[in-house]
Amino acid sequence: xxxxxxxxxxxxTPRPGRRVPHVPGEPGAWIFILGDMCVFAVFFSVYxxxxxxxxxxxxxxxGELNRxxxxxxxxxxxxxSLLVVLxxxxxxxxxxxxxxxxxxxxxxxxxxxxxxxKAFEYHEKLAAGITPATNDFFMYYFVxxxxxxxxxxFGMAVLTVLWRFARQEAPLSHYKLAFVEGGxxxxxxxxxxxxxxxxxxxxxR
Amino acid sequence: MPTLxxxxxxxxxxxxxxxxxxxxxxxTDHGLGPDAQQLAGxxxxxxxxxxxxxxxxxxxxxxxxxxxxRGLFEVYCAAVGTLVISxxxxxx
Numbered sequence: 001x002x003x004x005x006x007x008x009x010x011x012x013t014p015r016p017g018r019r020v021p022h023v024p025g026e027p028g029a030w031i032f033i034l035g036d037m038c039v040f041a042v043f044f045s046v047y048x049x050x051x052x053x054x055x056x057x058x059x060x061x062x063g064e065l066n067r068x069x070x071x072x073x074x075x076x077x078x079x080x081s082l083l084v085v086l087x088x089x090x091x092x093x094x095x096x097x098x099x100x101x102x103x104x105x106x107x108x109x110x111x112x113x114x115x116x117x118k119a120f121e122y123h124e125k126l127a128a129g130i131t132p133a134t135n136d137f138f139m140y141y142f143v144x145x146x147x148x149x150x151x152x153x154f155g156m157a158v159l160t161v162l163w164r165f166a167r168q169e170a171p172l173s174h175y176k177l178a179f180v181e182g183g184x185x186x187x188x189x190x191x192x193x194x195x196x197x198x199x200x201x202x203x204x205r
Numbered sequence: 206m207p208t209l210x211x212x213x214x215x216x217x218x219x220x221x222x223x224x225x226x227x228x229x230x231x232x233t234d235h236g237l238g239p240d241a242q243q244l245a246g247x248x249x250x251x252x253x254x255x256x257x258x259x260x261x262x263x264x265x266x267x268x269x270x271x272x273x274x275r276g277l278f279e280v281y282c283a284a285v286g287t288l289v290i291s292x293x294x295x296x297x
Contacts (some may be wrong), residue, residue, distance in 0.1 A: 005241075019269050022269050023271060024264070024267070024269075034277060036252065037285075041281070044288075044289050048296050049296045052296030052297045067232060067233050070227065070267070071229040074225050075225065078225065081264050082264075084264075085212070085263075086209045086212075086214075089212065090209055105230060181266075184265075185265045188260055189265075195256050195257050196253050196257065196262065198253075199228055199232065199249045199250060199252075200250075202232065202252060203228060203249050204235075204245075204246035204249050205232075205246060
């Protein structure tokens with residue numbers, strides 16, 4: 001029988017001060033997240049190409065948007081992301097686990113605030129007679145913000161599952177912990193997409 | 206709660222809020238001429254892609270991910286950021 005030298009059978013230990021690389025969530029979740037980000041990259045490009053065809057129309061139409069509401073929604077998503085980061089930290093630590101469910105609930109609340117602001121914004125536009133059929137800019141505005149809103153709603157459903165997990169008293173299984181990490185990353189992706197959409201649609205002229 | 210907040214992500218969050226305020230100020234300044242407006246646009250988009258990199262590294266914890274996953278994300282930020290700024294400047 002051939003025996004392996006000690007160096008080959010010993011478990012790998014990280015060098016002092018270095019952490020072991022860790023994939024947050026299931027690797028499959030990352031195919032979905034990175035794929036979705038690539039789809040949005042195509043949307044960003046198509047929007048900018050269309051803008052290039054008629055910059056005057058896009059600049060004029062952009063002036064009709066309420067930039068303050070867009071900025072307010074950015075803050076809601078940033079707050080929600082921080083709450084999710086803290087909730088994941090809390091869920092991993094026995095002494096802090098009791099805080100996790102409240103932190104997830106706070107993040108879901110921020111998502112709700114985003115929807116309220118977005119509904120107000122849409123209502124403002126529709127009341128002024130502005131619809132997706134008004135011109136190319138508003139078609140992209142409604143489609144891109146609508147797609148993002150769909151992701152946000154899906155993300156809130158995921159956060160609701162995470163909130164239920166966080167309410168369990170027993171430590172989470174490896175599978176559930178990976179789901180929590182993957183779900184949290186999906187929520188951060190929702191934030192990340194808005195971080196690009198907001199300046200693209202509302203700010204750059 | 207204070208223990209929970211003692212993380213690099215909290216500092217990054219403050220930077221992200223400050224960066225949002227910076228972009229919003231630049232984007233709502235109507236007194237800029239066409240050239241300054243274009244420069245402001247480049248700055249706003251560059252800040253946005255730096256922000257998403259921070260979200261990936263600190264909120265999604267990709268800082269501690271295997272090099273392949275972190276690398277894919279870093280390449281996304283750099284490539285899509287460059288593409289978006291180029292299209293903003295040159296798409297006609």
